[in-house]
Amino acid sequence: MLYRETGQFKSNYAEDMAIFPIRQDGIALGVLLAVAFIGVPLLATLHVWPFGTDYLLWAILLPFLILALAAIGTNILVGYCGQISLGSGAFMAIGAYSAYKLATGVHIPLAWLGIAITIPPLPVLASILLGGLAAAGFGIAFGIPSLRIKGLYLAVATLAAQFFFDWVFLRVPWFTNYAPSGSVNAPELNFFGVIVQTPIQRYLLCLTFVTVIAIMAKNLVRGNLGRQWMAIRDMDIAAELIGIRPLYAKLTAFAVSSFIVGVAGALWAFVYLGSWEPLAFSIDRSLDLLFMVIIGGLGSIMGSFVGAAFVLIVPVMLNLIPAELGVPLSTQTITHLQFIIFGSLICYLLIKEPRGFARLISIGKEKLRLWPFPY
Amino acid sequence: MIALGQFLEVLIGGLMSGVLYSLVALGFVLIFKASGVFNFAQGAMVLLAGLALVRALDLLVAHGVPFWAAIVLGIGFGAAIMAATAWLIERFVIGPLVNQDGLTLFMSTIGVTFVLEGAAEMIFGSDVYPLRLFPTDAWFVFEDLFPGGILVNKLDVWGALIAGILVAGLAIFFQRTKTGRALRAVADDHLAAHSVGIPISWIWFVVWLVAGLVALVAATVWGTKLGVQFSITFLALKALPVLIIGGLTSIPGAIVGGLVVGAGEKIAEVYLGPSIGGGIEYWFPYVLALAVLLVRPQGLFGERIIERI
Numbered sequence: 001m002l003y004r005e006t007g008q009f010k011s012n013y014a015e016d017m018a019i020f021p022i023r024q025d026g027i028a029l030g031v032l033l034a035v036a037f038i039g040v041p042l043l044a045t046l047h048v049w050p051f052g053t054d055y056l057l058w059a060i061l062l063p064f065l066i067l068a069l070a071a072i073g074t075n076i077l078v079g080y081c082g083q084i085s086l087g088s089g090a091f092m093a094i095g096a097y098s099a100y101k102l103a104t105g106v107h108i109p110l111a112w113l114g115i116a117i118t119i120p121p122l123p124v125l126a127s128i129l130l131g132g133l134a135a136a137g138f139g140i141a142f143g144i145p146s147l148r149i150k151g152l153y154l155a156v157a158t159l160a161a162q163f164f165f166d167w168v169f170l171r172v173p174w175f176t177n178y179a180p181s182g183s184v185n186a187p188e189l190n191f192f193g194v195i196v197q198t199p200i201q202r203y204l205l206c207l208t209f210v211t212v213i214a215i216m217a218k219n220l221v222r223g224n225l226g227r228q229w230m231a232i233r234d235m236d237i238a239a240e241l242i243g244i245r246p247l248y249a250k251l252t253a254f255a256v257s258s259f260i261v262g263v264a265g266a267l268w269a270f271v272y273l274g275s276w277e278p279l280a281f282s283i284d285r286s287l288d289l290l291f292m293v294i295i296g297g298l299g300s301i302m303g304s305f306v307g308a309a310f311v312l313i314v315p316v317m318l319n320l321i322p323a324e325l326g327v328p329l330s331t332q333t334i335t336h337l338q339f340i341i342f343g344s345l346i347c348y349l350l351i352k353e354p355r356g357f358a359r360l361i362s363i364g365k366e367k368l369r370l371w372p373f374p375y
Numbered sequence: 376m377i378a379l380g381q382f383l384e385v386l387i388g389g390l391m392s393g394v395l396y397s398l399v400a401l402g403f404v405l406i407f408k409a410s411g412v413f414n415f416a417q418g419a420m421v422l423l424a425g426l427a428l429v430r431a432l433d434l435l436v437a438h439g440v441p442f443w444a445a446i447v448l449g450i451g452f453g454a455a456i457m458a459a460t461a462w463l464i465e466r467f468v469i470g471p472l473v474n475q476d477g478l479t480l481f482m483s484t485i486g487v488t489f490v491l492e493g494a495a496e497m498i499f500g501s502d503v504y505p506l507r508l509f510p511t512d513a514w515f516v517f518e519d520l521f522p523g524g525i526l527v528n529k530l531d532v533w534g535a536l537i538a539g540i541l542v543a544g545l546a547i548f549f550q551r552t553k554t555g556r557a558l559r560a561v562a563d564d565h566l567a568a569h570s571v572g573i574p575i576s577w578i579w580f581v582v583w584l585v586a587g588l589v590a591l592v593a594a595t596v597w598g599t600k601l602g603v604q605f606s607i608t609f610l611a612l613k614a615l616p617v618l619i620i621g622g623l624t625s626i627p628g629a630i631v632g633g634l635v636v637g638a639g640e641k642i643a644e645v646y647l648g649p650s651i652g653g654g655i656e657y658w659f660p661y662v663l664a665l666a667v668l669l670v671r672p673q674g675l676f677g678e679r680i681i682e683r684i
Contacts, residue, residue: 084478149668150680152413152477156619157668159612160661167658238684283612287485294482336497343489350483351471 003368019218022369036207041200057199064312065206066268071292071304072217073260078290079298080221081253082233083146084154087161088261088289091135093281094165095262096269097175099131103187103270104177124189128266135262136255143254147247150236162283169278183277186270202271209267213260218301220256229253230299261289295349297358306357314342384525385645386638391531393637394538395600398593399614400621400629401541402586407623408562409582412469413477415484418611419491420587423460425594425603426499428453429506446508450591457587460491465580492608501605506598509533534596541592542630545585554581562624616664622677631675636660 003024010016020026040061044051051057074088106119122130142161149157169175176184189196189205196205220226228249231239240246269276288311296307318338322329329337353359399417406414431452435445468483510529549555560568561578569575597607617636621628640656640663648655673680 078478145665145669148672150672152481152623153619153668153672153674155413155481156615156661157665159615160658160665163658163661167654171654235684237682241684291482291485294479298478332501333497336493336501339489339493340497343486343491343493346486346489347468347483350475350479350486351468354472354475354479 003365003371005369017222019222033211036211037204041204044200044203054199057203060313060316062199062203062206062272063268064308065203065210066264066272067289067292067312068305068308069206069210069213069267070261070264070289071296071308072214072301073257073262073264074289075293075296075299075301075304076217076221076229076260077253077257078293079300079303080226080233081229081250081257082236083143083250083253084151084290085158085257086155086283086286086290087142087158089281089283089285090162090165091139091258091261092265092268092285093169093278094138094258095128095131095135095265096276096281097131097169098134098262099127099266099270100184100186101175101177102130103127121187123191124187124270125191127187128263128270131266132259132263135265136259139254139258139262140251143251143258146250146254159283162286166278166282169281183275185275186273189270196271206267206271209263213263214301214305217256217260221299221301225249225252225256233299291346295346295356297356297361300356300358302361303356303358306361310357314345318342380525381645382642385641387525387527388531389638389641390634391528391535391637392641393617393633393635394531394535394630395593395596395633396610396614396617396636397630397633398534398538398541398589398596399610400617400633401545401626402589402593403614403618404621404623404626404629405545405586405589406582407618409558410469410561410565410579411477411480412484413481413623414586415481415611416464416487416491417586417590417614418608419488419495420457420460420590421594421597421610422603422605422607423491423495424453424457424587424591425506425598425607426495426504427456428591428594429504429598429603430499432506433504450595453591453594454588457591458584461580461583461587464583465576469579469583470576488608488611492605496605503602503604504598505602506595508595509599530596530599534600537592537596538630541589542626545589545626548585554578558582613660616660619664619674620667622674624678625674625676628674628676636663639663 003022005022008023020029040051040057044054044057070088070092073091074085077083077085077088102119102122103124105121107116108118109116138161142158145157146154170182173179176182189202191205194201196202221229228239228244229252231242231244232246232249232253236246239249265281269280273280292307292311293304294307295310296305297303315338318341319334322334322337349356399421402417402420403414406412406417428449432445432449435448436442440448464487468487469480472480472483510533512529547555549559557568557573557578558581560571560573561575561582565575568578593610594603594607597610601607613636617629617632619632620635621630621632640659643659644653644656667675671677
């Protein structure tokens with residue numbers, strides 16, 4: 001009853017192409033944002049259920065937001081531009097390590113020239129954004145093969161980025177500031193004088209990043225560039241024939257996607273992990289991101305959030321359920337069971353709805369609009 | 376002569392370990408050719424086959440069954456497990472997903488990977504189980520030509536032999552048997568094959584079964600080399616550049632790709648590694664694959680990709 005477009009007349013093209021074709025969608029998003037920005041911090045400050053401890057903020061909401069951001073980045077490349085990438089984890093790592101180097105100061109001695117390039121430590125916000133830009137640069141470099149290689153061949157080619165950067169950050173001590181253990185610590189998170197420390201502050205910081213970037217991404221994919229990407233995805237030769245430059249479209253997709261993934265990587269390292277090793281950005285991370293995108297729905301910003309929530313929360317639930325029920329199982333058995341259940345769930349979802357949760361949501365919306373009639 | 380001797384030793388060692396990569400890559404190619412599924416689960420299948428084999432073997436030997444009989448029974452048990460797996464995968468995952476695009480199928484095989492890894496370790500245990508099927512000591516050849524001779528691992532020779540027999544067997548199976556011809560028909564065009572009465576789901580089961588048996592063979596060699604353990608699943612990742620270099624649809628390509636990757640990574644590690652920091656065999660195959668793809672986007676032996684509007 002509430003979800004009706006009755007009485008909402010569109011009298012010009014701009015209204016027809018608006019971001020929310022139905023007013024209720026906009027209201028729903030407003031409410032969601034209000035809950036996220038005001039409700040959650042308020043409840044967490046008051047320690048009201050379910051925020052009795054910081055567990056929900058720390059272990060679920062914070063990683064959810066950052067991984068959703070990374071999933072949006074991956075979705076732009078895989079879902080909107082159709083270029084399968086198994087290297088998202090590497091671009092997260094590039095974002096994280098570039099931001100780390102910039103935030104702690106860069107010193108490159110060029111002995112043969114007798115000079116040294118020195119960049120003083122930058123503010124955290126600037127380092128995170130520049131870390132994203134660095135990831136974008138490498139994204140373009142590793143995107144160049146996509147002009148010749150397509151589909152699953154490209155997917156394997158992007159693995160080159162993944163393994164190469166895993167190795168670089170593990171073996172080149174310059175990136176870790178010669179830390180003997182190979183693990184590095186995030187700098188103090190000083191944003192314009194405010195030092196971000198408590199879980200609530202970290203949550204709000206990530207939420208701000210995610211909201212701003214998600215809105216930008218949504219508008220980007222609705223615009224000229226997004227349509228070029230989708231044309232390339234649907235059939236690249238046809239797109240080329242109608243005047244879309246594959247070089248420009250594919251490389252911008254790689255750049256934008258890697259930028260977002262890089263920012264997410266920097267946030268993951270700085271805000272969530274605090275101290276990290278290259279292992280935090282391994283191939284498993286890339287596969288997780290690809291799962292989020294596919295389960296959430298290819299070519300849907302909203303779907304990236306749902307997919308991230310699913311991939312993150314299911315293992316947590318699988319961990320909690322046996323403990324709650326008091327089933328006496330060894331931790332090893334539980335780990336194996338988790339593998340089996342998670343794998344079966346993925347197969348089940350792919351079979352039931354290959355187009356992901358985003359498709360389910362849009363079916364649900366259609367049904368709601370016509371309710372109580374089935375047609 | 377010492378330098379040449381060392382080079383030959385590295386080259387032979389690399390080629391031999393490349394053969395082992397080919398064994399894993401072969402399973403990929405079989406499934407990709409016949410059903411267009413990029414089977415990420417091949418590594419997990421090697422693990423499952425290896426675990427089934429080694430556990431059955433241990434159990435039988437512990438009960439006093441003679442070793443040769445235990446081997447026969449163990450391989451039989453491994454094959455039965457792979458057959459059951461093939462049937463389950465075809466029935467519950469690949470069958471329902473028919474006609475989906477490649478990415479969805481690829482992701483579903485990652486789901487299958489999780490299930491197989493979890494199930495294999497839950498049923499058969501998750502330790503390192505040594506497998507002793509082939510001799511693992513080394514020969515020294517050409518001792519009169521080079522001082523100290525060239526070290527050749529006997530296991531690698533066995534691996535190469537087995538790979539040769541396997542490829543010959545597969546070639547005969549594909550060229551000379553009725554099922555083999557049906558497999559090739561399905562690989563060419565599964566709708567056309569369906570319309571002339573070839574039972575598609577049966578063929579897919581056979582393909583997964585053959586891939587499972589190839590995994591079992593790979594498991595015997597790899598298990599002897601490393602012991603049957605979880606890290607065997609990472610072989611799947613090593614086999615990917617092999618596939619790409621050889622071409623996703625070519626069986627000779629899988630062999631040649633394996634040789635190129637094996638020799639390339641060992642030579643790079645020995646001659647390039649010291650100057651830029653060790654461990655480059657970790658990523659070298661992928662960069663090699665990338666370089667090959669830039670020249671030939673369909674791999675060395677892949678079918679030419681023809682695109683139409």
